[in-house]
């Protein structure tokens with residue numbers, strides 16, 4: 001099995017806290033929520049970033065995590081790792097061009113394995129809908145505590161809804177101040193129609209210097225809010241909270 005080296009920027013205090021909160025909320029969803037799809041309404045809302053840090057955060061607590069880059073059309077996740085040029089990816093495996101052991105990678109975190117997307121195939125949706133992907137997830141369920149699947153935005157292509165059919169739940173990543181409530185609602189309904197429960201929403205790229213979020217943040221974290229309250233922040237809303245909104 002190839003070993004790939006994770007490249008990361010150190011998280012600031014508030015991001016680190018946000019990922020701990022996201023990790024904890026996910027764990028409270030129950031141990032039957034193993035296979036989790038991450039999608040969004042539009043590109044660039046931060047899915048790959050969120051899923052990457054969440055996978056590391058879960059794995060650092062000793063959970064066995066498999067991170068699958070299922071964005072077969074425009075993968076950026078490979079950029080998060082130092083990888084050998086010959087490494088094969090999910091598209092090779094799903095099209096029968098490589099066995100699982102050639103695409104499954106170890107990382108510098110013992111309990112984190114990764115499958116990168118590989119080159120873009122001509123038929124991404126068909127590959128994800130196929131029995132091979134279903135079987136891969138079935139086998140992974142036996143080995144891992146969490147299988148996190150990074151998908152393309154559902155507002156652009158159907159792939160996330162296809163992957164969600166084989167999953168136990170979905171998390172929608174929403175870029176703050178950019179996406180309308182109605183658009184998120186549509187994506188939520190589309191996922192639910194396929195039978196996939198929504199576990200929650202990650203509100204990403206929140207400018208905590210903006211008054212609205214700054215005061216929420218400050219009230220929640222007391223003195224630390226003021227000291228570390230800069231930059232973009234990631235906040236998780238569990239299902240019960242999103243229903244209230």
Ligand SMILES: Nc1ncnc2c1ncn2[C@@H]1O[C@H](COP(=O)(O)OP(=O)(O)OP(=O)(O)O)[C@@H](O)[C@H]1O
Nearest residue numbers: 042043044045046047048049153204205232233234
């Ligand atoms: N909380 C954040 N604060 C600041 N920048 C962020 C944050 N989250 C993500 N980004 C940046 O936004 C850009 C898009 O992020 P990312 O690639 O994770 O989005 P994505 O939703 O996976 O995009 P795509 O739909 O193309 O797959 C990247 O440059 C990333 O570094």
Ligand SMILES: [Mg+2]
Nearest residue numbers: 047048071076
């Ligand atoms: Mg992405």
